[in-house]
Amino acid sequence: MLIWDDLRILLALARNPSLRAASATLNVDPTTVMRRLARLSEALDATLFERNGNHYRLTERGAELLERIERAEAAIQEGVESSDRGGLSGVIRIGAPESFATLFLAPLLHEFQSANPSVLVDLITPSWVPDPVKREVDVAILVDRPVRGALTARKLAETTLQLYATEEYLDRYPPISALDDLEGHRYIGYIRGLPQMSQALEYTIHPLPGLVSGLRTTSIAVQCNLVRKGRGIALLPYYAGTRIPGSRVICPQSVRFKQSFWLVVRQDVRQNARVTAFIKWLTDVVREHRDFFGDVSAKT
Secondary structure, three states, X not given: OOOHHHHHHHHHHHHOOOHHHHHHHHOOOHHHHHHHHHHHHHHHOOOOEEEEOOEEEEOHHHHHHHHHHHHHHHHHHHHHHHOOOOOOOEEEEEEOOHHHHHHHHHHHHHHHHHHOOOEEEEEEOOOOOOOHHHOOOOEEEEOOOOOOOOEEEEEEEEEEEEEEEEHXXXXXXXXXXXXXXXXXXXXXXXXXXXXXXXXXXXXXXXXOOOOEEEEEEOOHHHHHHHHHOOXXXXXXXXXXXXXXXXXXXXXXXXXXXXXXXXEEEEOOOOOOHHHHHHHHHHHHHHHHOHHHHOOOOOOO
8 A cells, every 4th residue: 555655755855855955845754764764665566766875866667656746736736726726826836047037037926916816926036947857847948958858949049249348458468459459358157066066068168268267156136246346357147247237248249159048848737827827928028028148049
């Protein structure tokens, strides 16, 4: 006989693949997690996880069971919410890059909330977006297209990254008209070697030849603030760099990268009414404000 508490153990360990993390989410001790996992494995006569040190990874049988449990979980949640009161309700958790959330999404969210007043939106904006595979969010806007997990992904928008500096900064240093002129200029970049660093941003870690790394950070907001204060040059997305007063693009024909934003949704919640409503709203609002992301038609 399967016990729901044992199935919750599988959910927790699949989403937080260490005994300590899984036990913390369930507010039980690691011994309880191990005991219930053993009971579930025995009931199913199957190995559900493979262990590598402190890390637990689902076996094929475990992944099949997880998918079924998540479908049941989503159906139950949907039923509870639909019987709660008329209209859309509940919580939707959105993960987005800091700059996208701060400069684009957050200022427009009141439109979605006005249309859906009973839906609570959790907008999560750390340096790296939470992982939808682990159910940390329902919907994520990512700069890397995911390659694993029960997810659906489609391109939401594109922008360009170029070098930006203020006239104040440029007035204090030798003029820049070509890449060779970057020699000795101060570069505000990203930090290398941190966990979960976006592959799409790897090229921003290394300054262009001649640039001197004066400060590195994980935050585009910090980069923009430093550029605004005339502290150096940064590789920024169009929608961030162009909003810095007195900024201009450096070497526009030589330094130009394309960056994509992917709309990623967990398959177990993609039919959820509030998730469906949010996705439609976000897709429409991105289309309506496409000028925000700039012209990406030029060669990159």
